[in-house]
Amino acid sequence: MPIGDVLPEICLVLAGVAALLLASFIPQPRQGWCAAIAVVGAMASLLLCLNQLGDAPTASFSGAWALDAPAIWARVMIAGGTGLVALMAPHWMAGDRRHGEYYTLLLFSAAGAMLMAGAADLLELAVAVLLSSITGYALAAYHRAWSISVEAGMKYFLIGAFANTLLMVGILLVFGMLGDTRYGPIAAALAESTASPLLDLGAGLIVLGILFKMGAVPAHAWMPDVAEGAPAPSAAFLTVIPKIGAAVALARLVALFPAGVLDLRPLIALLAVLTMTLGNLAALWQQDLRRLLGWSSVSQSGYALVAVAVTGRSPEAMPALLMFLLGYAVANLAAFAVVTHLRGRTRIADYAGLWRDRPWVAAGLILALFSLVGVPPLAGFVGKLTVFLAALDGGYGWLAVLAVANTVISLFYYLRVIGQAYFGEFDRPVNFLGWPSGAAVLVAGSLTLLMGLAAGFALDLFAAATSLLHT
């Protein structure tokens, strides 16, 4: 049981504990220092993940913990994204009485997302989903005195409690049918078993539980509310970080079931279409940028599901999923960093003339939104390109066509924001948070551009991540 295999997670938890201890000893106005601990902890965790690449792929903890390239890269993204979110938070939370504890929740939640990516045991998956969810509810409702925030947390909790319960029922059914919860023995049992409705139901419920973390149909309803109501850094975190871990967990589950016994791919493909289309249609006429970003996050989950749907059918599927998640993560974090930096400004109309006042901040927003559309040469373009490539290669051409049609629809609402920011004329003084959120805009915005230009580099790294470990 090599403890080194979970060092990145341990690092996050230790940093979380350190932030909590520090927060209980220093006065509230100085609790911004806890953010520094969080950023350092997240970066250390990122480096520890990178350090594991040489050992991959291995399975440890009696086969419950898969340490393969997809898991490691997902954890690298989770750690990096968490660091960015921690960078957004200090001035936003400066007025909150429990400022320091915020980072503890953030880091614990990130550890939960990391566990999802590496889980090779259904019970560990359940633990990971619960850790990520419970901290997530608190992150969403962190502004206790603010009704919209509490409402967002409440909605997240209600849907989450339901989805998590169903996840447990699903795990129970699969355990009952196959006699084990570890993926290795499950794969062995599946090789000899035949189709059964109870197994189908169990697998379906587990998928549902993971879809909740991704914010995909049918468990998507929390996403727009959280994006709109939660504190902006929490919204950035919850729309991005759990999705990375959940997408890899779902791909691992899809690859686990042999097509002869239970092929989850058609189901995932159907849900991908529904998720993309519903998210895009709902985003079309939003007047609130944060709600719009929430619905756009739903639709982006749909594109990730396209890559999941061809897992095992195309060697390009896993690198495509990772590249897409990377592009989505940096762009969405950049967009929310801009929202945070503008003190949570919400109405799209209020973004009019941003280009004239603050061209750099506006450029960050425009780059992020163009990347979400998939305009080359930004990171989101390479992500979508590889996803389309994998879909065509995996025999899901119709899915690629629908994904393309959805991209055209999505351009409309992203352009509504871009048009306001660039063409609009509006003279009202813009209020900003301090330098940390500005730095987050700068980092995430440049990454959006760089990860596209240096896509060859990223894809070379992900190219090794073609298969998922199940033993």
Added chain:
Amino acid sequence: MLSLAILVPLIGAFVLALWTSASTRAARATAIGVSAVPFALLVAVWVGFDASPEAPLFQHLEEVPWIPALGVAWRMGVDGIALVVATMSALLFVAAAAWPIELGERAREYYAWILFLAGVSLGVFLTLDLLIFYVFFDLSLVGMYFLIGRWGHGDSQAAALKFFLYTLAGSLAILLAILGLVLAGDGPLTFDMRELIARQPLAGMDLRGGLVLLGFVFGFGIKTPLFPVHTWLPPAHVQAPGPASTILAGVLLKMGTFGLLRIPMAMMHETFARYALWIGIVALVSILWGALVALGQTSIKRRIAYTSVNHMGYTVLGIAAAGSLVAGHEAARALALTGAVVEMVAHGLITGSLFLMAGSFWQRTQSYEMADYGGLAGVAPKLTAAFILAAFASLGLPGLAGFVAEFQIFAGTFAVHPWLAGLALLGILVTAALFLTMVRALFFGDRKLPEGRSFPDLSRSETIVMAALLALVVAIGVYPAWLLEPIMASARILVGGAG
């Protein structure tokens, strides 16, 4: 050299975007100077271009890896077709930057976007990599979106939005078709155009080939634009500032026809030949529809915009004729292809000039309605002369560029599909009528501008730009050999080598 032609304007755009203290004068001077660099470079490449029969199709090759995992690289190179279209585009960008226009306070950004568009548009024509082609193709939409939306007039943001939505739908169809093309066949994944032309990956695949071709024709058809997906064009043109219209008509529309002949015609010629007749019929409908609708327009700019639908229809007709057989009639098909390329150059120069002059009308009186003018020959003789010359060139008067192009297209098409060519001739009649009535309404008869409203003639810089563009129109009409030589060399290889 080719990379420089792309990178210099892009760097220039970046510098202008950051140079916050630049005055309008300085920004304009920078834009003219920087956009002249790729033109000079391309002229130098033209001079050194080997058009002999033994010469390779693509020359001046450059290659730097970008995404090796997908077989994507920064591959540059030109054949005669790409060379002439790119050189014409580079010239139009100089003209667009030099054309005087009232911009208000954000002039610097306007010139930055013009340079950005210059870089990415040349990238479309000069690249030999399908994915880089797509990247530049898409970026040209972004640049044009901002130009129309910010510096247009009237409901320009709606027009810009419509433009972006339509053309992005087209470009994504192209992306899927590109992926369908590169994933077909054996061998490692590559986006190298030379390799794909050699491989013909879709040969023998009926359904898949048909679907991929449909994606390309739909996507490039929107850009060209062909009937019935041309409806984004008139609002975009009418609301765009004059020089932006010139770039839109002269350069961006060419990407559609250029893509059609570069990708489906060359890389899947079997499939293309099977459906070429249908593409020709769509082109015929566009020719007639564009001409008839143009005749019904009362606004100068809308009328010119619809003639673009008509003229680009001729180009597509030529391409369809050139690609309609796998073997046989090589000479006629090479002639049709050459005509199509000359039409691209001629249309760029002629319609580009017409749109610049339409922009001058707006600068002077803020109106595009033909009914508001009349009798301008007396007050603006230079404008009258230039406009009439361009109009005659556009309707295909012998001795001018349009005639050279259309004659070759019709001669080539006649050998392959006589009845298509015969019906398309009707388009020329209508075009002649619509240009003659427009010239009469604008320049002759009674003066309809309100008393005391002055209408200045072309200014000095306007005259220089117009003289340069129209001199080329005449030069191509009188002595086309210098233009035909590189095009012919490539057309022969593409048509003959296809068999």
